Amino acid sequence: MAKLSYHYPLIIRIWHGLNALLILLLIATGISMYYVDPDSRLIEFSLAVQMHNISGIILSFSYLIFFIGNITTGNRKYYKMPLKGLGERLLKQSRYYAIDMFKGKKKPYPITEERKFNPLQKLFYVIIMYIGVPLVIISGWGLLFPESIIKAMFGLGGVLITVLVHVAMGFFISLFLVIHIYVSTIGHTRSANFKSIINGYGWVEETEEVS
Amino acid sequence: MKIIISFLLTFFLASSLHIAAQPDSASLSADLEKYREANDFVDENEACFKCHAETKYVLVDEFFGREITESMCPDKMVLRDEYYDMVHKSFACLDCHAYEYEEFPHPLEARLEEPYQCIDCHGYDENYAQYQFENIEMEYMESVHATNVDNFSCWNCHDPHTYQLTVRDEESTIKEAIAYNNDICLSCHSDFSRFELLTDREEISILDTHDWLPHQAAHFGSVRCIECHTAISDSTLVAHHVQPIEKAVKKCAECHSKNSILMASLYKHEAKESRKKYGFINGVILNEAYVIGANRNPTLVTLTIVLFLLTLGGISIHIIARIIFKK
Numbered sequence: 001m002a003k004l005s006y007h008y009p010l011i012i013r014i015w016h017g018l019n020a021l022l023i024l025l026l027i028a029t030g031i032s033m034y035y036v037d038p039d040s041r042l043i044e045f046s047l048a049v050q051m052h053n054i055s056g057i058i059l060s061f062s063y064l065i066f067f068i069g070n071i072t073t074g075n076r077k078y079y080k081m082p083l084k085g086l087g088e089r090l091l092k093q094s095r096y097y098a099i100d101m102f103k104g105k106k107k108p109y110p111i112t113e114e115r116k117f118n119p120l121q122k123l124f125y126v127i128i129m130y131i132g133v134p135l136v137i138i139s140g141w142g143l144l145f146p147e148s149i150i151k152a153m154f155g156l157g158g159v160l161i162t163v164l165v166h167v168a169m170g171f172f173i174s175l176f177l178v179i180h181i182y183v184s185t186i187g188h189t190r191s192a193n194f195k196s197i198i199n200g201y202g203w204v205e206e207t208e209e210v211s
Numbered sequence: 212m213k214i215i216i217s218f219l220l221t222f223f224l225a226s227s228l229h230i231a232a233q234p235d236s237a238s239l240s241a242d243l244e245k246y247r248e249a250n251d252f253v254d255e256n257e258a259c260f261k262c263h264a265e266t267k268y269v270l271v272d273e274f275f276g277r278e279i280t281e282s283m284c285p286d287k288m289v290l291r292d293e294y295y296d297m298v299h300k301s302f303a304c305l306d307c308h309a310y311e312y313e314e315f316p317h318p319l320e321a322r323l324e325e326p327y328q329c330i331d332c333h334g335y336d337e338n339y340a341q342y343q344f345e346n347i348e349m350e351y352m353e354s355v356h357a358t359n360v361d362n363f364s365c366w367n368c369h370d371p372h373t374y375q376l377t378v379r380d381e382e383s384t385i386k387e388a389i390a391y392n393n394d395i396c397l398s399c400h401s402d403f404s405r406f407e408l409l410t411d412r413e414e415i416s417i418l419d420t421h422d423w424l425p426h427q428a429a430h431f432g433s434v435r436c437i438e439c440h441t442a443i444s445d446s447t448l449v450a451h452h453v454q455p456i457e458k459a460v461k462k463c464a465e466c467h468s469k470n471s472i473l474m475a476s477l478y479k480h481e482a483k484e485s486r487k488k489y490g491f492i493n494g495v496i497l498n499e500a501y502v503i504g505a506n507r508n509p510t511l512v513t514l515t516i517v518l519f520l521l522t523l524g525g526i527s528i529h530i531i532a533r534i535i536f537k538k
Binding site: 038040046160174179 | 463504508518
C-alpha cells in the first residue's frame, strides 16, 4: 500500500528548485549565445552572457553543496548503485516503462523510505551529477577566464576543446531535463511528483523491497 | 651691391658649415653591410642618416672654428633599423625627397615641398591595382580624420619611413598584425602629447570608453580598432572610412554571429578559403580565436537537432501509448 509521507525535506526542495531555475536560465541563455544573430528574437547577447555567467557561478556553488552534502550526510545512500545485477535491474525498469506499465503491472522498484530512485533513474542521476554537471562546471569556469587558464595550458585548441565539452554537456543536460520532466508524470498520478517537489509529501510504498 | 655682398656672405658662411656626427663606426659599418642586402643606395642615404638617424648632431663652422651639438627633432628622425626593414626599404632618400636636400643647411624651397601621399605613387597604377589605393583614398577622404582634423594625412598613421606589412605578410601572425595595427591608433588615442597636437579635444581614456566591453584584453588582442570604428565596404580590402564615435559597432552580435563582420574585415583576405576547412562555420576566424556565435559546427548542430527530435519522438510515442492504455 502506498501512503503519503513527508519524503523530501525543505532543504532538498530548495536545492532542487534553485537548480531547476538555474538550469532553465542556463539553457535559454546558452542557446541564445550559440545561435546569436542580430535579427534573432533570442535573449540579447550581452545580457545572455551576463545571465549565463551569474547563473553558472551560482550553480557551481549549488553543486558544491550537493557534492559535500552527499559525502557528509546520509543522502548518498540514494545514489548507491551496486554493480552486481545492475543490468538486470535496468532491464526490469526499462521493461516496466516500455511494456509492463501498460499492462497494469506494479512498479518493480517503487519509492520507499529507503529508495528514492529506481535503478534507471539512479543511473541517469549519477551520470548527470557526477560526470555531466562537473564537466560543464569545470569547462564553464575555464571559459570565464579564457586568457589566463586555458591559454596557459593548451592555447587556442584548449579553448575549442573546452567549448565543445561545455556545449556537448550542456546539450546532454538539456536532453536529461526533457526526459526528467516527462518521466515525472509517471507517478502515483500524473501530477503527484510535481506536487511532491513543492510540498515535500510523496507517495511511498510501505512494504520494503530489496533492490 | 649690398644684396650681392649679403648673398656672397651667406653662401660663403653656409658652405663653411658641415655636419660632424657619427655613431660608433665599427658597429655602423657592420650594420651598413647588412642594410646593403635590402638597399642599393645605402652609402648615398648615409648623407641623410648621419644626422636624421641620430638624436644629436654636431654642427661645425670651419670658418670661425666653432661647433655646437644640436638635438634632432624626433619628427625628423628616421632610424636605420626601421627604415631598412619596412615596405620602402629599397628606396634612396632622394627618390622621394628633393635633390635640394643634398645641400646643407637645407634650402627653404626644399623644406616647403609637399610630402608625397600614398595615392601619389600607388594610385592609378596597375602594379598596385589589387590593393585598391583609389578606394582607400576615397574612403579616407570621408573619414573623421580627413573631415574633422586639420593637417591630417596618410602619414599620421602610415609613416612611409617605418610602415610595415602585417596582415598580408605571411611571416606575421594575425595577433602580431592586430597589435601593430592597433598601435597605430593608440599612438595618438592613448598618448595625449601626440593627440593634442591634432585636436582641441580633452584627453580620453581608451579603457574607460570601452569599459562596457567584456573581456577587454581578449578583445583588444583579437580584433583591430578599425573592425568596429570603420564603415566596412565590399570594395576595399582594408577599411579606411573611420567613423564618428556614435556609429561605432557596439552590438555584440555584429561579430558574434554566423554573418560575423570579422569575415568582411579582419579575415577578408582569408575569407575566400573554404568556410568548412575546419569543419566550422567561419572556420577562418576559428584558426585564430574562438568567437562565440560565429564558430558553429554544422555537423554538431545537426546531430543535436536529430538527438533532440528522437527524444521528443520517443516521448510522444510513450504519451500516445499512455493515452491508448489510459495509464
